[in-house]
Every structure is written in C-alpha cells, then in structure tokens.
Amino acid sequence: MNIKDIVNRDIVNLTNCESEPIHIPGTIQPHGFLIGIKKQDYLIDYCSANSTDFIGLKPEQLLGQHFTDIFQDVQIAQLSAHITDSYIDSPKPFVTTRNGIPFNTTAHLSGETFLLELEPFPNGALDLPNLYDQTRRFVSAMEKNNTLVELCQEIAHETREITGYDRVMIYRFDKQYNGEVIAESKRADLESFAGQKYPHTDIPAQARELYIRNPLRMIADINYTPVPLLTTDSNEEKSNQSLDLSLSILRSVSPIHIEYLQNMGVGATLTVSLLQDNKLWGLIACHHYSPKILPHYQRLAALLQGNFLTSQIKVREVAEEFKISEQVDKALFDSLSLLHEDENFVENHYNSASLLQLANASGVVIYQEGKLYTNGLVPAQETLLPFLGQLRYLYKNGSGHTEQLLSIYPEGRELTKFAAGIIYHAMSASSSDCILWMRQERIETVHWAGNPEKAIDMNAGGFRLSPRKSFELWKEVVKDKSAEWRKSELNAASSFAYALQKYLNLRQVRLEEERYRIINEELKAANKELANINWISTHDLKEPLRKIQIFASKVLDREDPELSLKVKDSVERMRYAAEKMQLLIEDILNYSKTGSVPKVFESTDLNEVFQSVISDLKDTIEEKKAEILHDILPEIPAIRFQIQQLFVNLISNSLKFAQDGVSPVISITYEIVGPKMLPGNSSLKNVDYHKISFTDNGIGFDQEYRERIFQVFQRLHPHHKYPGTGIGLAICKKIVENHNGILIANAKENEGAVFTIFLPVQLTAAK
Incomplete structure (x- = not known):
C-alpha cells in the first residue's frame, strides 16, 4: 500500500506570512484523531498518523477500509443524517464507539470528504452541563449591568468559572482590527492585560476569516507535535490542497502563532468568536499556563457564553449610541427652532451653544457672502480663510468628514490644535459659502502589549518573520487626531x-x-x-x-x-x-x-394674408412692374394682424429697394424643416419649423449688416433716395419673436436679399 502524508511544508516568511494557508496545514493536534471517508462509498480515504494511540489500529489498517468495518456499532444512516455542510459542533455530539470506548465525534463535509474528528471523553462524562443555571446567571448579569463593558466583565468571570482557564479576556476590535482587552478575569498572581491593545498583525486576515467560519478554537498544548494526515492515493495532485480543515476542531495551528503564544508563556488556549453583521467584532480568549484539554460540553458552555454576549452587543451599542443621539437630537431641534424663528439666524445666533452641541464639536464656522461667523475654539481668520478654500477643493461633492485632518490636508498641522477632526458641508456649488464643525486634537496614550511592530530576525537562513518576544507594556502617544465622529x-x-x-x-x-x-x-x-x-x-x-x-x-x-x-x-x-x-x-x-398687445393666437391661413397684402400694395406693384411668385403657404396659429404687418413690411421692403431699371421679382417659398436646420444660436430646437423665405433681386446689402438692419432707426441707404423711418424691419423681428420664431437676413450687394422666417409647427411652442 502506497501511503503518503499531506503535510504543508511551505516556509512562512516575510513575503507570505499575510497569506499563509492556515486552513490546509495537513496536520492536526494530537489530543484526538481524524478519519476522512469518501462521501460516495464511505471508504476511509484519510486518517491521522496517531490512530494507533486511540483505537489500536495503524493507518495502513484503516486506509481503504469501509468505515463500518472498523466501527461496527455505527449506523451509516445515522451518521449521514448527522453530517451537514455547515456543521461544526452540536449540543449533543455524535458518539462513535470502538471496543466499548465512546469517542466524541465532530463531523462535517470538506469537499467530497466526510471528516470525522474523534476525541475521547477526558472525564468519561456524557451528560450535558446545567444550561438552565448558566442561562439564569447570564440573564441576571444582563439585568444588573448597564453598559456593554460591564456585561463583558461579567461574561469574562462566568466563562472562567465554567472553563477553569487561568485567564479569560474579551477583545474588541477597532476598524483596523487592532484588538483591545476591554474585560478580564484572571488568576490573582497574574499580571493584568486589561486596557492593553494588540496590533492587527497579531491576527492576520486569513485567521480572522477562519474565526468567522469556525467560532470555537482550542489548542490543548502549545508545545504539541503536529500529527500528519495520511492517504493512500499515489496521484501527485492529491496534496494538502485536497483537504480543507477550516471547520476542523483538531486543525493544527500556524507555527508563527505557536511561537507567539510560547513567547507569551501560554500553555493552552480556547477562543470563542464574537460576530456582528457577519464581521468579527471581538473574541473571548482563554489562556492557561499549562496544557489543558477542555471537555466537549464545557467547550459548548463557553461557546454559549459567546452566543449570549453576541446577542447583547448590538443592543448595548445601540443603547449607548441612543443616549448620545438623544442629546444630539435635542441640540439639533433647538438649532432648527432658532433657524426657523429668526430671519437673520446666521447674524444673530451663529454663537449659540446648541450649534456646537448638535455635533459635540469644540468649534463651528459659518462662511457666508465673504463673512466669517465663528463659535467656540477656532483657528485665526488668516489661517481659516485659505483652509476653507482648500476644503471646497478637497470635498468636490460638497461634504465630508475626517478624524485626522492631516490625512487629507498635510499642510494643516498648525490647525490640528483646533481642527484635528472636521465635518464640512458646502452651502453653494457656485461660491465658498459653507459650515464647518471642528474638534480639537485628542492626545491619547495607547498601551500596547509589547511593541506592535513585528520583529525581523537574521539567522543563517537569512531574514525570517519572528513573533514579538516581549509583551511588556509599550506606550504610544497618538497625536493629530480627534475623537471619532459618531453616526448620530x-x-x-x-x-x-x-x-x-x-x-x-x-x-x-x-x-x-x-x-x-x-x-x-x-x-x-x-x-x-x-x-x-x-x-x-x-x-x-x-x-x-x-x-x-x-x-x-x-x-x-x-x-x-x-x-x-x-x-x-x-x-x-x-x-x-x-x-x-x-x-x-x-x-x-x-x-x-x-x-x-395681448398674444391671442388663432388659426391663420397665410395664403389669405398674402392675397390681402397684394391687394393693399396693388398700386405700388403695378407702378414698379413687379412680379411676385409664391408657394402654397400653410395655415398656422398666429396673431393675424401682426402676421399681415410682417408680410406688408417684407414685401414693401423688397419693392422699395429695387434696382434702377430692373423690374422687381419677389419669390416667396415654403417648406417644413427639422430643428437641425435652424440657425446655430437658436434655443428652440425641439420641434419642426415652418420655413418661409422672401427672396428679391434688389440692391441687397453687405453681409456685415445682417444683424444691424433689425435694430431700431438703423438705415443703410440715403434717406432722400429710399425714404423711411428705419423701424420697419425692427417691427418684423419683434413680430416673429412674438411667435417664438426666428428671422434672419442674407444678401449680396446689387444681387438681392433673402429674409427667412422660422416659425414652430407646434402651437405649444408659441405660448
């Protein structure tokens, strides 16, 4: 039989420590043994090398065998029902018996393999703990403790009482996953870790992910020797990658973490995950200073403590936030009341206390129409004005906030005394008007459990990552930051x-x-x-x-x-x-x-208008021997007498400015055009237009005068030869504009002129 182990032998170093594959170590802890059986046929495909220590059978006697040939008392149907994809632990474990010895069996599915982790009952007890008393004590603690920290302290005491560990701590993570010990219960002779912080590097991202997936984790002996997992498959592709131990209770631990715990002097640990909104909020961390195997039911009791606390975290946080939000809401109400009551709020109430209290700020500035209105502790005007200009540039969307001004405005160090944290809101997109709340710098001394920077050692093999060897109190002074702005x-x-x-x-x-x-x-x-x-x-x-x-x-x-x-x-x-x-x-x-005059539009037949105008100008037309050609014109909504005046003026204009010795020819053409045919300056480009052009063969004019001729009293020709007042074309333009239309002129000297009218087809365009 070809047997090989699947131990992960990758070296953990500076380049890969943050991505160490801790979920596939290929080894387990030795206080139990593991069997992996194929899902489809229940043949044993994996087993740990320590099987002999527990059931007297070597791995080569187990691998390839049917599970029931080894454990005759186990019913396959019962086992199948017990195993689910998400299963980790159960209040009543599956008990597997071999030679009359019961084993606590934790089972779950990993890929296509059922993993069974078998642990002997250390005290032989199969009875459940007194869950009633445990629940009753928690409810009592919940009632008598007002704050979340007080409740955490009670949970720490109770968990230590249940488990017997030398030290029980409750960590809370910040946004960067730095952990802080907010509650602790310990042996009297041990140094306290309460209030100390631990850097996020102590628990890397992949470890945090496993804490989310598997809420209970035990290391029975820090100095254990990892037990390799064995398989019979000769296929080289079958390696530690084939067996994901993320949900395993016995999974071996990263050597980096083991060394970290050894440096702390810890002998055994138990951790319970505290989750909120599918994120790691914190941990219940239990430390013992000698090896300790915690029985199954005591583990469950510790996990229950974590569940109790998890159920209260959001409730307590919301309650604490609610107290602050009540004060904030009252200040907001007072400020809004003043705003609505006084027409000159900015001038009269910019210094009201409620304006500061609604954001619990130390200073507030309103900048309006070039004037500064300040309240509380604010920088000097000569530094404040350029700063407000920079904020408008930094927050292009009009608003923003930060607890560390230097992170967005490095030049503002002199401002942090007053404005280490800010809330900015612009009042106008076209000006610098704004309101700015500020918080002073809060100088804070952070107590770290040792220097938070990981050490780098040099040895014969070069650089290697080494966990911190010292956990003595290490103080860091944090400056240039304000207290965090709350959501309320x-x-x-x-x-x-x-x-x-x-x-x-x-x-x-x-x-x-x-x-x-x-x-x-x-x-x-x-x-x-x-x-x-x-x-x-x-x-x-x-x-x-x-x-x-x-x-x-x-x-x-x-x-x-x-x-x-x-x-x-x-x-x-x-x-x-x-x-x-x-x-x-x-x-x-x-x-x-x-x-x-009122713009009363009525349906107007332009053909009738044309005939009426020709009749009025009959004597002049005959005198000039003029020829007037025209297309069939449309019926449009119009102010009739104005349209008639328009036609009279345009035709009279063509007759007046005829060339000497040349009979006038006036052509009136019509078509409907789309909005793209309109002159470029028009804003009415959403409908079709009637296009009516008056073309003549008269004296014309220079194109540079095409706009000037529509101005009142503007004349291009001598009065004695071409009498008139210079108002006629101005009247034409005004009439066309009354109809929401456009009038343009084009001409060449001694060749004639073209006056073109664009009138919207839709009546709604002529309101």
Whole structure:
C-alpha cells in the first residue's frame, strides 16, 4: 500500500506570512484523531498518523477500509443524517464507539470528504452541563449591568468559572482590527492585560476569516507535535490542497502563532468568536499556563457564553449610541427652532451653544457672502480663510468628514490644535459659502502589549518573520487626531447643514423677490408714463402736425405771386418735415404695439394674408412692374394682424429697394424643416419649423449688416433716395419673436436679399 502524508511544508516568511494557508496545514493536534471517508462509498480515504494511540489500529489498517468495518456499532444512516455542510459542533455530539470506548465525534463535509474528528471523553462524562443555571446567571448579569463593558466583565468571570482557564479576556476590535482587552478575569498572581491593545498583525486576515467560519478554537498544548494526515492515493495532485480543515476542531495551528503564544508563556488556549453583521467584532480568549484539554460540553458552555454576549452587543451599542443621539437630537431641534424663528439666524445666533452641541464639536464656522461667523475654539481668520478654500477643493461633492485632518490636508498641522477632526458641508456649488464643525486634537496614550511592530530576525537562513518576544507594556502617544465622529453626530450635522442651505436659499429668494418687486413697481410707473406719451403721440402731436400740413398745402396751393421762391421752398420743407414726423410717430406706435398687445393666437391661413397684402400694395406693384411668385403657404396659429404687418413690411421692403431699371421679382417659398436646420444660436430646437423665405433681386446689402438692419432707426441707404423711418424691419423681428420664431437676413450687394422666417409647427411652442 502506497501511503503518503499531506503535510504543508511551505516556509512562512516575510513575503507570505499575510497569506499563509492556515486552513490546509495537513496536520492536526494530537489530543484526538481524524478519519476522512469518501462521501460516495464511505471508504476511509484519510486518517491521522496517531490512530494507533486511540483505537489500536495503524493507518495502513484503516486506509481503504469501509468505515463500518472498523466501527461496527455505527449506523451509516445515522451518521449521514448527522453530517451537514455547515456543521461544526452540536449540543449533543455524535458518539462513535470502538471496543466499548465512546469517542466524541465532530463531523462535517470538506469537499467530497466526510471528516470525522474523534476525541475521547477526558472525564468519561456524557451528560450535558446545567444550561438552565448558566442561562439564569447570564440573564441576571444582563439585568444588573448597564453598559456593554460591564456585561463583558461579567461574561469574562462566568466563562472562567465554567472553563477553569487561568485567564479569560474579551477583545474588541477597532476598524483596523487592532484588538483591545476591554474585560478580564484572571488568576490573582497574574499580571493584568486589561486596557492593553494588540496590533492587527497579531491576527492576520486569513485567521480572522477562519474565526468567522469556525467560532470555537482550542489548542490543548502549545508545545504539541503536529500529527500528519495520511492517504493512500499515489496521484501527485492529491496534496494538502485536497483537504480543507477550516471547520476542523483538531486543525493544527500556524507555527508563527505557536511561537507567539510560547513567547507569551501560554500553555493552552480556547477562543470563542464574537460576530456582528457577519464581521468579527471581538473574541473571548482563554489562556492557561499549562496544557489543558477542555471537555466537549464545557467547550459548548463557553461557546454559549459567546452566543449570549453576541446577542447583547448590538443592543448595548445601540443603547449607548441612543443616549448620545438623544442629546444630539435635542441640540439639533433647538438649532432648527432658532433657524426657523429668526430671519437673520446666521447674524444673530451663529454663537449659540446648541450649534456646537448638535455635533459635540469644540468649534463651528459659518462662511457666508465673504463673512466669517465663528463659535467656540477656532483657528485665526488668516489661517481659516485659505483652509476653507482648500476644503471646497478637497470635498468636490460638497461634504465630508475626517478624524485626522492631516490625512487629507498635510499642510494643516498648525490647525490640528483646533481642527484635528472636521465635518464640512458646502452651502453653494457656485461660491465658498459653507459650515464647518471642528474638534480639537485628542492626545491619547495607547498601551500596547509589547511593541506592535513585528520583529525581523537574521539567522543563517537569512531574514525570517519572528513573533514579538516581549509583551511588556509599550506606550504610544497618538497625536493629530480627534475623537471619532459618531453616526448620530454626522447625521445631525448633515440635517442642520441641509436646513441652513434651504434657509439661506429662501432668504436669497425673498431678497430677490423684493428687488424684483421694486423693479416691477418702477417698470409700472415707467410704462404708465410711456402710455401717456403714446396718448400724447396719438392725439396731441398728430393733430398739430395735421394742421401744419393743411396750412402749408393751402399756402402752396394759392400760388400767391407775392410769395418768393425762397418762401415757397421753406413752406414745402415744413410740409415734408411734418409728413415725415407723422410717419415716424405711426411707426413708433406700431413698434410699441407689437410688444404690448395681448398674444391671442388663432388659426391663420397665410395664403389669405398674402392675397390681402397684394391687394393693399396693388398700386405700388403695378407702378414698379413687379412680379411676385409664391408657394402654397400653410395655415398656422398666429396673431393675424401682426402676421399681415410682417408680410406688408417684407414685401414693401423688397419693392422699395429695387434696382434702377430692373423690374422687381419677389419669390416667396415654403417648406417644413427639422430643428437641425435652424440657425446655430437658436434655443428652440425641439420641434419642426415652418420655413418661409422672401427672396428679391434688389440692391441687397453687405453681409456685415445682417444683424444691424433689425435694430431700431438703423438705415443703410440715403434717406432722400429710399425714404423711411428705419423701424420697419425692427417691427418684423419683434413680430416673429412674438411667435417664438426666428428671422434672419442674407444678401449680396446689387444681387438681392433673402429674409427667412422660422416659425414652430407646434402651437405649444408659441405660448
């Protein structure tokens, strides 16, 4: 028979200690023996080399045999029902008997192999412990102890009473998995470890993972000799990798951990995992200073103590957090009440005590509109202002917090006296306005159980990792850090910052509303004056102008020989000036009306509008011998009289600016275009548009004037040759804008011009 061991012989060194495969050592502790049977046929595939010590059979007598040939009293069906994937231990163990000797048998499935770990009952007892008394004592401890630490101390005493270990400690891990002894029960002559911390490197990540998977772990004798596991398979691929011992009770321990415990002077250990939310919260660690095998039921009693404590951890932590959150919530309520009651909260209440208490801060700063409002202990203004600017850059999402400012702002060492920890909330994305809570530096002396740095030894083989050899008290002074911000404090600060932001925004809105109200009143007064001017223009100015024109005409019509040519010329100029002024008044009134009349849209057939305009301009068209071509035009929602004015102005413009000796040709074309065809500056690009173009062969203009021609009183040509007021195209643009449209012009000198109108197809676009 070909027998080989599956011992993991990898050397643990500096490069692999953090990934040491402690779950597949290929060895076990010697206070029991192990048998691995194939799941499909119950043939023994693995056994430990110490089987002879317990049942008198050598490994070669076990390997390859059917399990029931060795243990005749065991029922296979009973064993199969007992084994489950997640099984580790049970209040009532599976008992395997050989030659009348009962063995406590822990069973679980590892891959395709059933692992049976058999331990003799050291005192021969098969009875369960008094669970009633144990539970009763825990309930009593739970009732009389108010804090979690007090309860942990009670659990430590009770666990030591149950197990008989020389020392029982309860560790609590921090966020970095550094452990702190928060409770201890010990032999009177032993030095206390209470309050000491142990670095996270003492329990590496893979060990913590096993503590989560297997909550109970015992080392009966620190100085044990590992027992190899044997198999008959000659296949080289069958190695320690084939047998995962993560859930094993007898699994051998890392040599690094053994050396660590030897350096502490420990002889035996028992650990119970304390879990919260599937994470390792802490450990119950039991130390004995000589070898100690704890019977199965006492182990279960210790595990039950861990379960008791685990059930209370979150309850006690929440209760302790609740007490603080009550105080925080009251301060938050007081601050919010002041905020809602006073329009000028920042100016009048920035120094209120509740503003500090809602985050249990030592200082708070509000920066608003270039002014600093400080409360409590804060840095000087000359260092604070640049610091606030840096925080805006560091917290681009608008908020953040830290207990160690130097970790995000190394230049801020001089600030840590006031702001070792901060909570920051921006009030505005467009300015530096913000609120900042600060906590002073808390200088803390941490008591480590020995220097937390692992030692590196040099020997003949080179560098090797060595566990710490000294566990004497080693003090470390921690500076530049504040107390940790609690969740309730962070939530309260966030709630107040949000409320303050809303308050400041509402106040700004109210100020803007007041400013616009004043402007609106001024505009109303101005509009009233303009209305008066319109009335004067319509009635008081037009009537004198009409009389001037009449009297001038009468003077000229008389042809009085006594009037000199010079007088007649002056009268003619006066009459012409009056006509021009009257025309200007009419155009100004028309321009004013395009922006002031109600925008009442009605379905308008542009073909009818076109025909009406042609009829009005019939005499001019015939006089100019003009030719007007047009497409079939659409029916659109429009302000009818304004659209008619638009057509009149554009066609009249083309007739007016015809080339000398060339008959005007005006072409009106129509099509529907998509939003991509609109000019680049348009913001109305979400619907289709009517495109109506007026093209002529007139004198045109230089393209540099394509925007200027739409401005009021802008003229490109001499008045004596092309009469007008310079308002007509401005009126056209205003009318198109009233219809949420766009009017553009393109031209070449002496070749003609094109005026293009874009009007949205959808009525909703013309609200």
